[in-house]
Amino acid sequence: MGEVLSQSEIDDLFKALNTGELNVTEMQEAKDQKGAKVYDFTRPSKFSKEQLRTLEIIFESYSRLVANYLSGHLRSMVSVEVMNSEAVTYSEFTNALINPVILAVTDFRPLKGSILMELSANMGYAIIDRVLGGSGQGLEKIREFTDIEKVILEKLFVQFVQLLIQPWENVVELDPLLDRIETNSQVVQIISPNEIIALVTLNIKIGNVAGMMNICIPHLVIEPIMDKLNTKYWFAQKEQELGPSYEEYIQKMIEKSRIPITAILGKTHVTIKEFLELQRDDIIKLDKDINSTLDVYVGNILKFSGTPGEYKNKLAIQINHVIKREDE
DSSP: OOOOOOHHHHHHHHHHHHHTSSOHHHHHHHHHSOOOOOOOTTSOOOSOHHHHHHHHHHHHHHHHHHHHHHHHHHTSOEEEEEEEEEEEEHHHHHHTOOSSOEEEEEEOTTSSSEEEEEEOHHHHHHHHHHHTTSOOOOOSSOOOOOHHHHHHHHHHHHHHHHTTTTTTTTTOOOOOEEEEEESOGGGOOOSOTTOEEEEEEEEEEETTEEEEEEEEEEHHHHGGGGGGOSHHHHHHHHHHHHGGGHHHHHHHHHHTOOOOEEEEOOOOOOOHHHHHTOOTTOOOOOSSOTTSOEEEEETTEEEEEEEEEEETTEEEEEEEEEOOGGGO
16 A cells, blocks of 8 residues: 655645656656566565465365365364465464464375474364364363373374375375374474475364364475466366366356345335334335335346245245346
8 A cells, every 4th residue: 555645745745846846757757667676585486376376276175175074073063264375484384383283294295295284272172072072162271282182183184184185186196194293383393494385274163163274385395296286277187187078067066156146125215313213013115016026136236027926835036027138
C-alpha cells in the first residue's frame, strides 16, 4: 500500500510544483529508468508461485484422505483443509516451534532426504483422548507426552505417511517411511538452518477442537522433480491417464459441483426505526402478491422464474421460464 500524504505535505508539493522547485518531466524520466531489483541472497527464491500452488493442489487431495481416515479411526466428524503454502528458511520454521512438539521425521523415498510433519500439541492430545475412549478434548496445560502416548502418535503417523503416496502419484512414485517421532524441536536438524523449505499448513478440526498440521518439505529433497511441480504438467498427466474420457471426466466432476439456488419471495424497504420496533405477529408487506412469479437465482445470477407451491409436504417452486443471457 502506497504512503498516504497529509494535507500539509500535499500543500507543500503543490507549492514546489508552482515555484518550479520540482520538475514533473524529470521525475517521470527518472521513474521510467529501470532500477536494480533487490535480491536477498540469504533467502533465495527457490519456489515459484506456480510450484507452491501445485503443492497446495497435492495437499488438498491429501487433506481429504486424512479427513476420511481420521473420521473412521476416531468415529467423529473431522474436517481438514489447506490453509496456505509459503517458502521460508528452515530456521524460521524451527524457531516458531514451542516444545513439546509432535514432529514426524519421514524418509521421502525414493527422493534423497527427509520431510517433517508437525502436528500441534493440542490436536495431538485431542486425538489421544479420543483413541483412549474420551470425548476428544485437548489439555488446558501443555505437558510432555508419555511413552504410551508416543506409541499412539507413532501408529497415527504411520498412516499419515502412507496417505502421501496417492496425492503424489502424478509427480513421483513415493515409498515414504516414518523414521521417528520427536517431541523436542532442538534435536531435529535434517538440513542447514538457512536452507529454503516449502511449508504447507493444514487446518484440522475434530469436533470443537481445532489445530494445525505443518508439512515441511526442503527444496533439496524435491529439487530433482521441481520441473514437474506445475499445474500444466499436473493436468497433462491427468489427461494422459484418462485418455479419450478426459472431457467426460471433467463434465462429471462439474456436474457434481454444489451450487446455491435462491428463490426471492419479495422485497421491501423499512426504516431502522420500524425494524427496531418489529414484534411477533407483525406483518411485512412485500412488493409481490401471492400470484406473482418469483425470481430464482443460481449463485448471484438470475436464471429462472417460477411459481411457489408445495410438493410432498415440502415447500417447492415450479420453474416456468428459463432466463437466457439476452433476457437479463
